[in-house]
Amino acid sequence: MIRVENLNKHFQSLHVLRDVSFSVQRGEVVVLIGPSGSGKSTLLRCINGMEMPDTGEVVVDGVSLRDAAGARRLLGAEKQLNSYRSEIGMVFQRFHLFPHMTALGNVAEGLKTVRKVAKADADRRAQALLARVGLGDRGKSYPSQLSGGQQQRVAIARALAMEPKVMLFDEPTSALDPELVGEVLTVMKGLAAEGMTMVVVTHEMGFAREVANRVLFMDNGAIVEEGRPDEVFSAPKHPRTRAFLNKIL
Amino acid sequence: MTRLLLLVFGGGLVEWQIVLKYFPVLAKGAVMTVELTALAILFGTALGLGIALAKISRNLVVARLAQLYTWLWRGTPLLLQLFVIYYGLPEVGLTLNPFQAAVLGLSLNAGAYVSEIIRGAIQSIERGQTEAARSLGMSYFQAMYRVILPQAFRRMLPPLGNEFIAMLKDSSLVATISMVDLMRTAQQMYAATFRPVEIFLATGVLYLFLTTLFTITFGKLERNLSAYD
Numbered sequence: 001m002i003r004v005e006n007l008n009k010h011f012q013s014l015h016v017l018r019d020v021s022f023s024v025q026r027g028e029v030v031v032l033i034g035p036s037g038s039g040k041s042t043l044l045r046c047i048n049g050m051e052m053p054d055t056g057e058v059v060v061d062g063v064s065l066r067d068a069a070g071a072r073r074l075l076g077a078e079k080q081l082n083s084y085r086s087e088i089g090m091v092f093q094r095f096h097l098f099p100h101m102t103a104l105g106n107v108a109e110g111l112k113t114v115r116k117v118a119k120a121d122a123d124r125r126a127q128a129l130l131a132r133v134g135l136g137d138r139g140k141s142y143p144s145q146l147s148g149g150q151q152q153r154v155a156i157a158r159a160l161a162m163e164p165k166v167m168l169f170d171e172p173t174s175a176l177d178p179e180l181v182g183e184v185l186t187v188m189k190g191l192a193a194e195g196m197t198m199v200v201v202t203h204e205m206g207f208a209r210e211v212a213n214r215v216l217f218m219d220n221g222a223i224v225e226e227g228r229p230d231e232v233f234s235a236p237k238h239p240r241t242r243a244f245l246n247k248i249l
Numbered sequence: 250m251t252r253l254l255l256l257v258f259g260g261g262l263v264e265w266q267i268v269l270k271y272f273p274v275l276a277k278g279a280v281m282t283v284e285l286t287a288l289a290i291l292f293g294t295a296l297g298l299g300i301a302l303a304k305i306s307r308n309l310v311v312a313r314l315a316q317l318y319t320w321l322w323r324g325t326p327l328l329l330q331l332f333v334i335y336y337g338l339p340e341v342g343l344t345l346n347p348f349q350a351a352v353l354g355l356s357l358n359a360g361a362y363v364s365e366i367i368r369g370a371i372q373s374i375e376r377g378q379t380e381a382a383r384s385l386g387m388s389y390f391q392a393m394y395r396v397i398l399p400q401a402f403r404r405m406l407p408p409l410g411n412e413f414i415a416m417l418k419d420s421s422l423v424a425t426i427s428m429v430d431l432m433r434t435a436q437q438m439y440a441a442t443f444r445p446v447e448i449f450l451a452t453g454v455l456y457l458f459l460t461t462l463f464t465i466t467f468g469k470l471e472r473n474l475s476a477y478d
Contacts, residue, residue: 078388078389079388083386084386085384085385088384089384090381092377092380096375096377096378096381099400100399110387114391158381159385162386
């Protein structure tokens, strides 16, 4: 479903991603772990085309980012990259809900603006998605009236509304109070159980153990180790993985 | 203070009949001032939005041109700009009547200031908002129109209110290119009556009335738009 090949990315002189290659099968849940600054977020942002890799290839469901982005340089052909992005759901650490729209409005927005679904239909589908993340009764609330956990669940519903082929999560629980982490993870577990293809950057090792099919450990811009969660967590091969796990477990 | 009040209201300094007599004529001038200001706000804001978007464009040529525009229009006096448009353009074959010249001059000038206000407001919106919108597949303009501008609009209201009030008062400069606005009417009435106190008092009251309307309107707008937080 996702194929990343020899990805390299620099920010000025900083080599953020070094020859990163991995792939994710349909329905697979891959958890990315690693110290901060190791390139996890940048990798996610390269997958949805928010950052353009310097070299290498990203292919999501048969569509190459380079093709989609390459078309952008032709006048008026930005559409391809937009449609590429609309197939990839993204959930951010700090939610980034639209503060001037209600929860329902946030979820319906992509349907209305991008998919051109009629308002009544979009609202109905948005309402169903809110119910799915356990917020069926908060549709009229503005983001500022919701707790962090509720906001993040709305953000997940907003991404799901586009019926994305894959979902990317960039530390979705790191900005939450500890008691609110559970409700977001529950929603994510539900998604995984329904067969959503997911790439999750997280420090929630419990979630990784329980839900991930595979864990990738990144350090200094490269994937250092990968394997099933029980393998990586209980018998890390690489000394840097061991050092990292020792610190956080 | 008491003496001043006494002088104004009871001491014969102000002949209220004269104020009342010329008030309707001045009010007509005020209507023209409102008309000019309204058009300048309309065109100036549209222009300002365009220039603001150009300033934050990734195309450096476009961005530089937009900066050049603001540099030029903000760096020279409005009075000079009006003179160039009204007296200068005919030299190159473009003759505008006072009304056209006034609207053009005020709008072009307003565009420079408004563009800075809009640019600042847009750039004050957290980067994550754009990223969230784009990650849904929105185009740059969809993200701008649906997500960024509605939020930026609220932040630009207070400085925009200031700017519009300044525009209303600065519009009095069009009196110098023989546009019969409130200020010019006041000058004409003064020349006809030689009653500076009555005429200019009434004129001041009218300007104050108009700027107060702006203040109240913008106050209301700000309150209405703060509904979501």
